[in-house]
Each structure stands twice: as structure tokens, then as C-alpha cells.
Amino acid sequence: MSQTPETAFETTRFAPSPSGRLHLGHAHSALFAARAAGPQGTFLLRIEDIDLARCAPKYEAGIFEDLAWLGLSWPQPVLRQSERFAAYGDALRRLEEMELVYPCFCTRKEIAAEIARADSAPHGPDGPLYPGTCRRLSEAERGARLAAGEAHAWRLDMAVARARVGPLEWHDRGKGWQRARPELLGDAVLARKDVPTSYHLAVTLDDAAQGINLVTRGADLFHATHLHRLLQALLELPVPEWHHHDLLTDARGQRLAKRHDALAIARLRADGRSPSEVRALAGFPDRPV
Numbered sequence: 591m592s593q594t595p596e597t598a599f600e601t602t603r604f605a606p607s608p609s610g611r612l613h614l615g616h617a618h619s620a621l622f623a624a625r626a627a628g629p630q631g632t633f634l635l636r637i638e639d640i641d642l643a644r645c646a647p648k649y650e651a652g653i654f655e656d657l658a659w660l661g662l663s664w665p666q667p668v669l670r671q672s673e674r675f676a677a678y679g680d681a682l683r684r685l686e687e688m689e690l691v692y693p694c695f696c697t698r699k700e701i702a703a704e705i706a707r708a709d710s711a712p713h714g715p716d717g718p719l720y721p722g723t724c725r726r727l728s729e730a731e732r733g734a735r736l737a738a739g740e741a742h743a744w745r746l747d748m749a750v751a752r753a754r755v756g757p758l759e760w761h762d763r764g765k766g767w768q769r770a771r772p773e774l775l776g777d778a779v780l781a782r783k784d785v786p787t788s789y790h791l792a793v794t795l796d797d798a799a800q801g802i803n804l805v806t807r808g809a810d811l812f813h814a815t816h817l818h819r820l821l822q823a824l825l826e827l828p829v830p831e832w833h834h835h836d837l838l839t840d841a842r843g844q845r846l847a848k849r850h851d852a853l854a855i856a857r858l859r860a861d862g863r864s865p866s867e868v869r870a871l872a873g874f875p876d877r878p879v
């Protein structure tokens with residue numbers, strides 16, 4: 591079993607996107623969050639459905655069904671990110687007033703071409719970083735393109751934002767104190783062209799709004815926390831603790847993803863597995879062996 595929380599009253603959350611059925615990796619993450627909250631704490635469920643094109647009500651229903659079947663419960667009402675676009679917009683405007691974000695008109699193709707042209711392209715954990723093309727636009731060009739209604743994302747001006755708040759740290763219960771290195775993510779997108787927010791902005795605002803004081807999630811999002819810590823400082827939000835857990839892998843050592851249908855909780859259930867068996871498969875046996 592993972593470490594027990596240091597204080598009695600943790601508020602944790604499991605925050606899946608309803609874009610497919612939950613699999614064993616999700617079960618691990620949900621059980622990890624619920625266990626971290628403990629009997630005295632609060633375990634919340636949040637539906638991360640900003641990507642309206644990929645999310646579907648049937649998957650949201652599947653999340654509720656699978657988690658309840660696993661034996662989890664959570665307070666109502668459940669927060670849906672799709673109902674929070676106004677709050678995300680307010681935060682974005684605040685960052686705009688602070689002159690920390692800029693509109694980015696680039697298409698993926700243009701970004702790829704710009705990176706290919708460059709002698710050296712800095713890489714982050716998710717690939718090459720945005721080369722800063724639209725950061726360098728003149729005020730006149732920026733204004734004209736906005737006035738013309740050209741589609742645009744909003745990016746954080748990372749160098750300016752970091753300089754504004756100075757050095758930051760954050761604490762992971764597994765890995766200890768971390769020096770925040772948001773520059774690893776470059777000029778991150780805070781609002782997409784098709785969605786008026788991004789994962790990073792929405793999750794940071796929601797964790798604060800929901801009083802989450804222990805953010806648990808998979809180690810694949812460890813680097814995202816550097817940026818979330820910076821956003822908290824810029825937007826004067828409370829700073830939680832984090833605990834990034836290892837990812838479950840399949841028999842061949844590959845990360846579980848939604849395409850692993852055989853490991854979908856619904857499938858395991860249909861195959862006659864009990865909740866207790868599935869909890870054990872997800873790394874949480876009812877009685878430690």
C-alpha cells in the first residue's frame with residue numbers, strides 16, 4: 591500500500607475524461623485517490639469534459655457505474671468542467687490583463703514547419719516546444735488578426751510569467767520537494783482554438799475551487815505540475831500537495847490505455863470478475879498479502 595496521508599483530513603479527487611470506458615489504470619488511480627483521502631477525508635469525482643468533441647454522456651454514465659461497482663462513493667453534485675467555462679475565461683482575462691498570455695494563430699502544420707526550419711528545437715516532456723512565433727508578432731499585426739476574427743489559442747509567455755513570480759517549489763509525497771521547472775513546457779496553451787480553456791488551466795482552477803489539498807494522479811502528469819504550480823502563483827491560488835503514482839502496465843510492460851479493451855472494468859465485470867478481484871488487479875487488494 592502506498593504511503594498514508596500525513597494529516598487526517600485530505601480532500602482528493604479522481605478526474606477522468608469521459609472519452610472511453612475506464613480500464614484498470616483508471617481503477618488504480620481512483621482507488622489511490624480514495625485511499626489517500628482515507629475514512630476521515632473527502633474523495634471527489636470530477637468529470638473532465640472540456641473536449642466536447644471527444645466526450646460523450648454514455649462514457650460519463652459508464653464512469654459512475656464502474657466506480658460505484660468498484661465500491662467507491664463520492665459527494666454530489668459532481669463537478670463537470672464543461673459547466674465551468676465562464677470561470678476559466680475569467681482567469682484567462684486576468685492573465686491577459688497581467689500581460690502574461692498572447693494569442694497564437696499558428697496551425698499545427700505551421701508549428702511543425704517552423705520547428706523543422708530551426709537549427710535546434712528545445713524539447714519538453716511532450717515533444718518539441720512551441721517556437722514562439724506568435725510571441726514575436728507586432729502589436730499591430732496581433733490586433734489586426736484578432737480584429738479579423740482569426741482563430742487563435744492563448745499561450746502563456748513563460749519567460750515573463752516565471753520572472754513575475756520568481757522561484758517556486760512544490761511537494762510530492764512520493765518524490766519529495768521539487769524545484770518548479772515550468773519552462774520544461776514552454777509557452778503552454780492555456781486556451782485552445784476549439785475550447786476556451788486547456789487541461790492545465792482548468793485543472794488548476796478546479797483543484798483550487800474544490801478545495802483539493804492533495805492532488806493524486808499518474809506519474810505521466812508529473813511534469814504538468816511544474817506549470818500548475820506557476821499558474822497557482824500567478825493567480826494567487828492555494829497550493830496543495832501532490833502524489834503522483836506509478837502507472838499500471840500490462841503483462842508486456844506497456845502502459846494501459848483506453849485501447850486495452852480487454853482490461854476495461856466493464857469487460858472484466860462482464861467476464862464475471864468480482865469488485866474485490868478487480869480492485870486487487872488494480873493494485874489494491876482488500877487485505878494486503
Ligand code: GLU
Pocket residue numbers: 604605606607638793806807808811
Ligand atoms: N483528466 C486527466 C486524465 O484523464 C487527469 C487529470 C488530473 O488528474 O490532473 O488523464
